[in-house]
Amino acid sequence: MNTVLDWLDSPAPERGIHYYRNGEWHLRDYADIASAARRTAAFLHANGVTKGVVSLLIEEPETFVPAFLGTMYAGATPSPIASPVTFGGHEAFTEHAAAVLGAAAPAAVLTEERLAPLAAEACAKAGTGAPLILPDPAGLPADDGLAARPAELALLQFTSGSSGTPKGVRVTGDNLTANVRAIHGWLGVTSEDSCSSWLPLYHDMGLIGTFLGSVVAQIDLWLMSPVDFIRSPARWLDCHGRHGVTITTAPNFGYGYATSRVRDEDLAGTDFSAWRVAMSGAERVDARVVADFTTRLAPYGFDARILTPCYGMAETTLAVTGVRPGQGAxxxxxxxxxxxxxxxxxxxxxxxxxxxxxxxxxxxxxxxxxxxxxxxxxxxxxxxxxxxxxxxxxxxxxxxxxxxxxxxxxxxxxxxxxxxxxxxxxxxxxxxxxxxxxxIGDSIKVRGRKVHAEDLEAALGTLPGIPPGRCAVALGSRDGRSEAVIVVEAPGDDWLDAAAGVLRAALDSTVRVTLVRSRRGTIPRTSSGKPRRRLLWQRAGDNTLTGDVLHRTHDGDRPERATTPGLDGAAA
Structure with missing residues (x-):
């Protein structure tokens, strides 16, 4: 049976993963990565792990890659856990990790030295025993001719939880192989291609779409962490404008962030004419954001026809649909x-x-x-x-x-x-x-038509004073009446009248509206950054959502403008 591990027997020479570390790119070729994966498998076998789920709490990409591949090589099922940086604090992360471990029932938890204390705490809460800490590469045992024995369950991928409690998706070896092949067929990947990514490796788009897609095709992958991208989006663009990388993917946010942060001097001397695929997935595509990105890069050879929006989810391994490269969306x-x-x-x-x-x-x-x-x-x-x-x-x-x-x-x-x-x-x-x-669960009917939370968020996100991505809308029904709860993480209230106007245009007097101004970090989010609207709705209903109510409509009342802290009565 063909698997995503077949390449380990004959890794492509002079190809590999370029890791961004300490401000520079460092290449580890596929032969070196294959060796590290086999030695990681030997480490697991030496610790009695030959099957079952292995939960991976590893943040550093250069450590994650051989750990993930080595777990598969050992005959176990890798199950990545989201990074601690995606959570509001230490306790929130360990609670989440413990819940995931409880559902996964892993044979082992594999972590790196830096995250060992957090991993130990999460393991203690879940009752799974102490985690295994990966040693430095030099401390890994020899593989002694260990042969790959991939498990039938290739991956236990936990959903991001945008519509409820995260669940473990059972991805078989056939599922994984089929989806990687489908991605290659859709994009027309050849040995002449290369790929860049700053997406987290615990999430399906970064894990399968860029990482596994690249290593199975044995093309060069330029890999940086999400934190590195936030610090310097110009480094991501450099992959394409200075190193000739041909493929990438990012959520809509990434294109908008790069547009707002890149400077003229960052783009001087770049040439994007070799860039042939710019996928956009994981969240709704904003046409204005993408147009601004294209306008910014067009003088340097960027072609809008390479934009390839796509749709997918963990439950389908990853990719479901995609615009064909070069076709234009x-x-x-x-x-x-x-x-x-x-x-x-x-x-x-x-x-x-x-x-x-x-x-x-x-x-x-x-x-x-x-x-x-x-x-x-x-x-x-x-x-x-x-x-x-x-x-x-x-x-x-x-x-x-x-x-x-x-x-x-x-x-x-x-x-x-x-x-x-x-x-x-x-x-x-x-x-x-x-x-x-x-x-479907994030919509209400207004005057016989459906209004979706994503539409309202898109409209509010264009208003001056509301930072991109800092607004979330929860829609539902209480006491037989439709209700909208809007949370805006922005200072001041100069944006309030415009926001109220957007809401009046989209809704009507039959909908109760509560608009809350809150601090950054108030909106609960999934591991991939999407608003957890159901949790937001629940918090509004039980008065545990913090912030100042700036605008509220009651039954049959005119809208009121208020600056009252707290939400008492806001979602009654």
């Missing part, structure tokens, strides 16, 4: 109600990266067509397939759909049906291309 603005089963009317269209809408609200970027081996349907509430151009739930089938959840709740895996995976995402197909509107 379409953007559309639907009009009228988006109701299940109803036809979608397109009031406007354009090209991503070329056209910049005056108002980004309501504009949706195509996520392309299904990757090889995958089919996508839009279905109604009963699971009946809807024709092209109709709105409903996205259902996915194919060789990459995972083998259910590892969860204490046996009902959790019911979304994995004989006809495919019910994703819980709403969208439509148009001329065979997928457009993703948002989570």
């Amino acid at each position: 379409r953007i559309v603005r639907p009009s009228g109600p988006l109701d299940t089963g109803a036809p979608v009317t397109v009031a406007g269209s354009g090209t991503l990266g070329t056209d910049r809408p005056d108002d980004p609200a309501g504009w949706i970027a195509s996520c392309g067509t299904p990757v090889p081996g995958t089919t996508v349907d839009i279905v109604d509430d009963d699971g009946t397939v809807l024709p092209d151009g109709r709105f409903g739930e996205i259902r996915v089938a194919g060789t990459s759909v995972a083998d259910g959840y590892e969860s204490p709740d046996p009902a959790a895996s019911e979304v994995f049906g004989a006809d495919g995976l019910r994703t819980g995402d709403a969208g439509f197909l148009l001329d065979g291309e997928l457009y993703v509107v948002g989570r």
Whole structure:
């Protein structure tokens, strides 16, 4: 059986991973990485670990790579745990890690020296025993001719938890091999390509889309940490403008952040003409953000046609659909109600990266067509397939759909049906291309049409004074009445009147609205940075959401402008 480990037997010469460390790039070739992986497997065997799940609490990319591959080589199932930097504090992280360990029931927890105290605390809370601490590379045992024995369960990938408690997705060896091949087929990867990434390796997009996708193809990977990217996004762009790297992927936030932080002197002398794939996934694509990115880099050879929005999730291993490289991505603005089963009317269209809408609200970027081996349907509430151009739930089938959840709740895996995976995402197909509107549970009906939280967040995020990504909207119903809770992490209130105007235009008097100004870090987020809207809704309901209520509408009352600390009564 072909596996993602086959390359270890004959690693490509003079190719490998360029790690960004101490301000410089350092190459470790694939032969060296293969040796480190085999020796890590020997280390696990020496500690009695030959099967079962191995939870990986490792933040440093140069340590994570051989640990992940070595776990697979040893016959065990790797299960990465999110980095501590994604949580609000020490206690929040150890609680999360302990919950993940409780669900994973690992045979071992593998960590690095720097994170050993946190790992030990999480293990103690979960009752899993002391973690194994990886020694320095020189301290790893010889592999003594150890042969690869990959487990049937190739990966236990915990979901980011945007719609509830994180669950472990059971990714088989066949799933993983199929999805990596599908990504290669979709992108047309050849030996002439190379890839850059700053995405975290514990998350499916960074783990499978860039890391495994690169090592299986044996192409050069330029790998930096998310923290390094935040410090210097110009270093990421340098991969493409100075080193000729051809492929990358990032969420919408990454393109916007790079645009705002890169300086003219950073771009001087760069040439982006070799860059042929710029994927965008994990969150909604903002056409204005992408247009600004293209405008900034176009004088240096960047071509908007390389922009390739995509759609995927842990439950499908990773990739589901994607725009074909070089094709250019379409953007559309639907009009009228988006109701299940109803036809979608397109009031406007354009090209991503070329056209910049005056108002980004309501504009949706195509996520392309299904990757090889995958089919996508839009279905109604009963699971009946809807024709092209109709709105409903996205259902996915194919060789990459995972083998259910590892969860204490046996009902959790019911979304994995004989006809495919019910994703819980709403969208439509148009001329065979997928457009993703948002989570089904994150919407309410207003005047007969559905309003999605993502649309409101996009509109509010364009207002002066509201920093990008610092707004979250939770929608739902209490006491039989629709309600919207909006949290803005921004100082002052100069943005308040404009925000109230956006909400009035999108909602009506039947919807109770509470707008809260809070400190940065108040919005609960998943390990990949998405707002946890259900948790936000819960906190508003039980009055544990902190902040100042600046705007509130009551039953039948006119909106009031307030500066009252706390949320007492705000979500009654």
